[in-house]
Amino acid sequence: MFKTLPAPVADPILKVMTMFREDTRDAKVDLGLGVYKDPQGNTPVMRAVKAAEARLVEQQATKSYTTLSGDPAFRAAMAGLVLGDAVPASRIAGSASTGGTAGVRLGLDLIHAANPNAAIWISLPTWPNHFALTKAAGLKYRTYRYYDPETGAVDREGMWEDLSAAEPGDVILLHGCCHNPTGADLNAEDWANVAAFCKEKGVMPFIDTAYQGFGDGLDADAAGLRALAAQMERMIVVSSASKNFGLYRERTGCCLVICPEEERALVQGTLERINRESISFPPDHGARVVTEILTDPALRADWEAELTEMRDRMNGLRRDLARALRDACGSDRFGFLADQRGMFSLLGGSEEQITRLREEHGVYIVGGGRLNMAGLTPETIPMVAKAVAAVL
Numbered sequence: 001m002f003k004t005l006p007a008p009v010a011d012p013i014l015k016v017m018t019m020f021r022e023d024t025r026d027a028k029v030d031l032g033l034g035v036y037k038d039p040q041g042n043t044p045v046m047r048a049v050k051a052a053e054a055r056l057v058e059q060q061a062t063k064s065y066t067t068l069s070g071d072p073a074f075r076a077a078m079a080g081l082v083l084g085d086a087v088p089a090s091r092i093a094g095s096a097s098t099g100g101t102a103g104v105r106l107g108l109d110l111i112h113a114a115n116p117n118a119a120i121w122i123s124l125p126t127w128p129n130h131f132a133l134t135k136a137a138g139l140k141y142r143t144y145r146y147y148d149p150e151t152g153a154v155d156r157e158g159m160w161e162d163l164s165a166a167e168p169g170d171v172i173l174l175h176g177c178c179h180n181p182t183g184a185d186l187n188a189e190d191w192a193n194v195a196a197f198c199k200e201k202g203v204m205p206f207i208d209t210a211y212q213g214f215g216d217g218l219d220a221d222a223a224g225l226r227a228l229a230a231q232m233e234r235m236i237v238v239s240s241a242s243k244n245f246g247l248y249r250e251r252t253g254c255c256l257v258i259c260p261e262e263e264r265a266l267v268q269g270t271l272e273r274i275n276r277e278s279i280s281f282p283p284d285h286g287a288r289v290v291t292e293i294l295t296d297p298a299l300r301a302d303w304e305a306e307l308t309e310m311r312d313r314m315n316g317l318r319r320d321l322a323r324a325l326r327d328a329c330g331s332d333r334f335g336f337l338a339d340q341r342g343m344f345s346l347l348g349g350s351e352e353q354i355t356r357l358r359e360e361h362g363v364y365i366v367g368g369g370r371l372n373m374a375g376l377t378p379e380t381i382p383m384v385a386k387a388v389a390a391v392l
């Protein structure tokens with residue numbers, strides 16, 4: 001029976017990862033995979049995570065099942081981290097999820113259960129899994145222009161022109177901060193425009209936030225989505241703890257659903273029903289580590305300090321790369337890199353140019369020219385700048 005299976009398409013990012021590993025040259029740099037790296041090229045376990053895990057080993061009394069939507073203390077801690085006090089707890093339903101990915105899928109499954117005809121409006125470009133997850137949830141999608149490669153900023157005109165075709169009941173999927181793959185974020189005025197648009201059109205916002213704390217700070221990175229949440233009757237926010245807690249493999253995330261108080265029990269019950277039919281209970285280890293960190297002042301302070309170090313490092317690398325490219329190219333055409341935020345930016349370039357970067361210069365970036373800033377070091381920036389100036 002399995003002979004009829006369609007051949008799976010290899011993930012292009014994982015393909016680049018394998019090629020990098022098999023490259024025997026010393027002078028090579030991996031800017032492909034989307035994980036944070038320290039100056040030594042490692043993706044460390046954060047100090048507060050180690051301490052919280054040690055505490056759990058010592059103190060955890062049971063590993064019996066939690067609830068169908070995970071540990072309520074985790075949901076509350078994540079709601080505080082992401083939403084601040086923008087929305088009262090009585091209006092928030094939610095569930096722990098298997099990373100941000102499954103949180104997005106859970107939100108989409110919820111939408112499908114409520115309105116299978118809703119179209120999900122997805123930015124062009126976006127994290128490619130948004131398309132796959134939408135299709136897997138049985139929903140249709142439409143796209144809106146988001147990024148202007150000439151300016152390195154949001155293509156506001158294109159975005160609003162495309163979104164004007166949205167129908168009542170549709171959903172607009174937005175990145176909370178540190179847009180993947182462009183690094184171009186909405187500003188406060190844009191978020192206010194999103195709120196006005198959603199209210200006027202009867203469209204629901206769905207915010208995927210996977211990099212809170214990687215842009216300008218924990219509160220600054222959530223300011224836009226909080227301002228929106230405070231105004232919306234209904235909204236979905238999915239938060240991943242993979243990057244900002246470095247918990248990638250523990251699969252830790254959360255899907256929060258803002259709704260009128262009288263709908264909360266129905267939404268909560270539906271999220272739990274969806275979980276029951278797929279995973280039963282969400283994973284708990286990473287969630288408990290996050291709860292421990294967010295609710296213990298000393299652990300939280302140490303986590304925030306380390307997150308600040310990571311953010312400062314990435315923003316410093318952005319500025320240094322932009323400067324090195326200005327010198328190497330003799331122009332400011334990559335100046336936008338310094339203004340963008342998060343781990344990713346798009347250098348642009350054709351498939352052929354990206355192949356040349358890899359084969360002739362040992363610089364590994366992924367299709368579309370996405371580069372992971374955290375893969376750079378002060379030592380590799382000159383080599384990358386020289387290669388980019390020669391090829392792009």
Ligand SMILES: Cc1ncc(COP(=O)(O)O)c(C=O)c1O
Binds near residue numbers: 100240248
């Ligand atoms: C925009 C966006 N959403 C969600 C995720 C999901 O992350 P995870 O499932 O590893 O928590 C990612 C990861 O790369 C992402 O970039």
